[in-house]
Amino acid sequence: MFPGGRRPIRVVLTWQVVFTSVAALAATLLGTSAAVSALLGGGISVVATLAFALVARMSKSGSAGLAVRAVLRAEGVKVLVVVFQLWFVISHYTQLVSVIFLATFIVATLIQSMAVFVRET
Numbered sequence: 001m002f003p004g005g006r007r008p009i010r011v012v013l014t015w016q017v018v019f020t021s022v023a024a025l026a027a028t029l030l031g032t033s034a035a036v037s038a039l040l041g042g043g044i045s046v047v048a049t050l051a052f053a054l055v056a057r058m059s060k061s062g063s064a065g066l067a068v069r070a071v072l073r074a075e076g077v078k079v080l081v082v083v084f085q086l087w088f089v090i091s092h093y094t095q096l097v098s099v100i101f102l103a104t105f106i107v108a109t110l111i112q113s114m115a116v117f118v119r120e121t
Contacts (some may be wrong), residue, residue, distance in 0.1 A: 006057075007118060008115040009049070010113065011055045011118045012049060012111060012118065013046065013049055016042060016049060016108045016111050016112070017043060018102050019107060020038065020041075020042025020045075020046065020104060020108055021042075022040060023038040023058075023100075023103075023107075024036075024038040024042070026038075027097075033095040033097050034097040034100050036095070037093075037098070037100045037101040038100050038104045039099060039104075040093065041102065041103070041104030041106075042104045042105065043083040044082060044089065044108075044112070045082075045085060045105055046108065047081060048081045048082045048085070048112075049112050051074075051078055051081045052077065053074070055070075055074040055077045055078075056070050056073075056074035059074070069093055086105075093118075
């Protein structure tokens with residue numbers, strides 16, 4: 001999936017950033033805290049996707065087994081990055097608008113699964 005090509009991850013990152021920006025812009029109608037919450041929710045997913053791509057790209061993928069191992073390792077790193085960032089934001093940002101934060105995070109995270117539909121060409 002990602003170890004072989006860069007286009008899917010670039011497209012997914014673009015989608016995530018665009019969605020996060022639109023969500024934050026829409027959330028400004030509810031106030032600054034809502035907009036920041038949307039940016040944080042989407043930002044967590046963007047950073048996790050970047051971590052996934054970095055680990056997958058650094059891993060060797062000469063065979064199918066190595067490619068699977070690379071993707072599993074990258075997925076593990078992504079989960080750790082997400083858990084840490086969620087903990088950090090929830091425990092440190094006191095004005096968090098949780099519904100907007102979680103909704104933006106969930107949708108931005110689901111966007112990563114769309115990478116399988118992106119062609120290399």
